[in-house]
Amino acid sequence: xxTTDAMNTDAIDRTLGRSGIAVGALGFGxxxxxxxxxxxxGSPLGWGAVDDxxxxxxxxxxxxxxxxxxxxxxxxxxxxSETVLGRALRGRRDEAVIATKWGNVFDPExxxxxxxxxxxGYARRALTDSLRRLGTEYxxxxxxxxxxxPPEAAxxxxxxxxxxxxxxxxRAYGWSTDDPERAALFARGEHCAAVQHTCNVLEDTPEMLAxxxxxxxxxxxxxxxxxxxxxxxxxxxxxxxxxDIRSVPPGWLHWFRxxxxxxxxxxxxxxxxxxxLMSDGRTLxxxxxxxxxxxxxxxxxxxxxxxxxxxxxxxxxxxxGPLGEAQMAEVAGLxxxxxxxx
Numbered sequence: 001x002x003t004t005d006a007m008n009t010d011a012i013d014r015t016l017g018r019s020g021i022a023v024g025a026l027g028f029g030x031x032x033x034x035x036x037x038x039x040x041x042g043s044p045l046g047w048g049a050v051d052d053x054x055x056x057x058x059x060x061x062x063x064x065x066x067x068x069x070x071x072x073x074x075x076x077x078x079x080x081s082e083t084v085l086g087r088a089l090r091g092r093r094d095e096a097v098i099a100t101k102w103g104n105v106f107d108p109e110x111x112x113x114x115x116x117x118x119x120x121g122y123a124r125r126a127l128t129d130s131l132r133r134l135g136t137e138y139x140x141x142x143x144x145x146x147x148x149x150p151p152e153a154a155x156x157x158x159x160x161x162x163x164x165x166x167x168x169x170x171r172a173y174g175w176s177t178d179d180p181e182r183a184a185l186f187a188r189g190e191h192c193a194a195v196q197h198t199c200n201v202l203e204d205t206p207e208m209l210a211x212x213x214x215x216x217x218x219x220x221x222x223x224x225x226x227x228x229x230x231x232x233x234x235x236x237x238x239x240x241x242x243x244d245i246r247s248v249p250p251g252w253l254h255w256f257r258x259x260x261x262x263x264x265x266x267x268x269x270x271x272x273x274x275x276x277l278m279s280d281g282r283t284l285x286x287x288x289x290x291x292x293x294x295x296x297x298x299x300x301x302x303x304x305x306x307x308x309x310x311x312x313x314x315x316x317x318x319x320x321g322p323l324g325e326a327q328m329a330e331v332a333g334l335x336x337x338x339x340x341x342x
Contacts, residue, residue, distance in 0.1 A: 017193030027069030034077025
């Protein structure tokens with residue numbers, strides 16, 4: 001497919017919540033380009049080895065194709081993802097909307113996450129470090145990365161984010177959490193613009209989507225391709241790279257089993273909807289993104305990437321737009337069957 005043609009995105013372009021910041025309908029998640037990093041016990045937290053030059057080329061290609069929103073975190077590759085993103089955007093900062101996150105503590109020397117820190121003092125230090133790595137004077141969207149942070153601590157941090165806005169260090173903020181109540185707590189702030197949460201065709205989140213519609217928040221969809229499960233072409237091979245989180249999946253990563261083998265119950269759900277998602281000439285991944293766009297005007301999926309080819313395929317979804325009502329109804333019917341219930 002020729003991805004050099006202009007994309008028709010008028011019908012699905014977004015505004016980043018109530019911030020007024022214009023973004024395209026598709027963002028790119030920068031977790032994978034951070035390279036290898038780990039938990040203290042040695043369990044992988046990255047997606048394996050990366051080629052930084054390829055990552056930079058992919059980001060620049062994405063910009064050329066109209067992708068403007070890039071989501072990263074200070075802990076991805078223990079700072080490396082931010083550094084690579086900053087390198088790629090050098091000279092093109094005004095074309096991009098940068099989102100990053102804070103809350104995790106890490107050691108860049110050993111590339112190890114060491115814990116979490118929810119104090120205001122750490123948040124300010126983390127933001128200063130992120131700005132340096134990204135090579136920018138401000139972040140467009142700053143997000144709390146600890147999804148289950150206590151409400152009391154989160155309230156204090158939300159107020160601090162308002163200070164960051166007043167100081168010109170950030171333009172808006174949000175919370176990366178799957179809890180609608182926590183998202184609503186942060187949304188009390190004037191400049192809260194988004195909640196980042198898991199959502200994909202395999203695991204819909206109607207309560208969170210309804211909250212975003214009610215409060216005018218952007219629904220930044222992490223895991224839109226179910227960590228690659230919705231980008232596979234029917235294969236059941238595992239992930240052999242020991243530095244890939246899917247090879248030793250933590251408890252929350254239920255789509256895969258040890259060795260990166262897709263969990264049979266989830267693979268069956270993908271197979272059930274594969275034909276519908278790939279209708280009209282889409283790839284499987286493009287169909288999964290189209291499903292999210294059809295869920296409402298607030299959705300902003302952020303699929304990951306590690307190559308120019310992946311960037312082009314994901315951006316190519318913009319050509320087709322959201323799934324139609326009949327296709328959405330067919331997907332819902334297929335996933336409602338007991339035979340594919342996880």
